[in-house]
Amino acid sequence: MTTSAIESALIVSVPAAEPVVGMLRKRLDSSAPLGVPAHVTVLYPFMPPELIDAPVVSELAKLFSGVDGFHLALTTVGWFETEVVYLVPEPQAAFKALTAMVFERWPDYPPYEGLHHDPTPHLTVGDNEDYASMLEAVSAVEPLLPVETIVTEVELLAGDSTPGSWKRLAVFPLRRDV
8 A cells, every 4th residue: 555654553433422522632632633533443553554555455354354343332431540531432342352353463563562461442532631621521521421333344544643644544344233
C-alpha cells in the first residue's frame, strides 16, 4: 500500500459514540485532530505502513472473517490515573481476544509497543489535558450512557502526527452481524 504515513493501527470505529463524545474528543483527545474517529483500539501500533502489502491485507481479512460480530455497550467512564478519561466497552473480552489474535500472528508488533502487559480496552474521551477539563467531560458524558451498537468490522488506519493525516486503508468485516 502506498502511503506517506509512518504508523498504522487496527481499530473498531464506534460512530454511535460520536454524538456523545465527538465535541469533547476534538478538544481533549490528541488523536481526534489527526483524523482518528471515536474507537476502541485492537492493536496500536501495527506494522509500518510501507510493510503493509496485499498479502498482509489478505491475511488480516482472513483472520477477522473468522470472528463473529458482537454487541458493544459503552457503559461507564474509566480513568487511567488522572491522565486519560475513557468509556469502558463491554464486553472487554471480545476486544482482548481481537488484540491477542493479531498479536499472536504478528508478535513483532506488541500492543502499545509492549508498554502495558495487559492493555485495557477503552474509547478515549481525553488524554493529558488539565484535570478540570476532564472532570467536566465526565459530567457531560455520564448522563448519556450507555452507548450501544453492533461491531461488524475492524479497520486498518495509517497516518502521522499531522492534523487530518490518519486515513482508512482497509476494512475487514467480521463473520456475521449480531
